[in-house]
Amino acid sequence: MKPGKVARSAALLVCVLAAGIVPAGAQTRPMPGPSDAHARHGHELFLQNGCYLCHGTVGQGGVGPAIGVDVLPFVAISNYVRAPSGEMPPFSTRVLSDTDLQDIYAYLISLPQPQAPDSIPLLPKVDVAGAH
Numbered sequence: 001m002k003p004g005k006v007a008r009s010a011a012l013l014v015c016v017l018a019a020g021i022v023p024a025g026a027q028t029r030p031m032p033g034p035s036d037a038h039a040r041h042g043h044e045l046f047l048q049n050g051c052y053l054c055h056g057t058v059g060q061g062g063v064g065p066a067i068g069v070d071v072l073p074f075v076a077i078s079n080y081v082r083a084p085s086g087e088m089p090p091f092s093t094r095v096l097s098d099t100d101l102q103d104i105y106a107y108l109i110s111l112p113q114p115q116a117p118d119s120i121p122l123l124p125k126v127d128v129a130g131a132h
Ligand code: HEC
Pocket: 046, 049, 050, 051, 052, 053, 054, 055, 063, 064, 065, 066, 067, 072, 076, 077, 080, 081, 084, 085, 086, 087, 088, 089, 091, 096, 104
């Protein structure tokens, strides 16, 4: 294949992946999709390092809190993972490098965020404050 043709094919593949994988309405902010290499690597690291044991396979929470929704800024995650103040074991740069932690962050922010209840037409509108 000629170089130009390869580039066009790659661009087409990217479009097809982007259109097919991201569910409509799930994207509330620019974020890497599951096709992002860093996010994919981050998912592997999330499993390999045992984060999933306490935070759930998709960061939904378990023994530890949910960390895949309203993801904290990278610096906050990094500070906590390096020197946790509670039950969580610390992960030093020797066991989990900064680059790897950035990939875990890329994975966390790639996760689809829950839809705002107001944006789901089939849900009845309930006035929670006034309900009784
Ligand atoms: C043995 C269980 C366990 C493992 C393994 C674990 N965590 Fe945690 N994590 C916790 C608990 C419990 C908390 C809540 C605070 C505390 O008690 O330390 C927490 C808190 C956090 C927080 C702060 C969340 C917040 O809302 O303040 C982040 C970020 C986090 N963990 C990321 C990770 C990452 C990334 C990994 C893998 C590298 C990991 N954790 C592995 C148990 C764990």
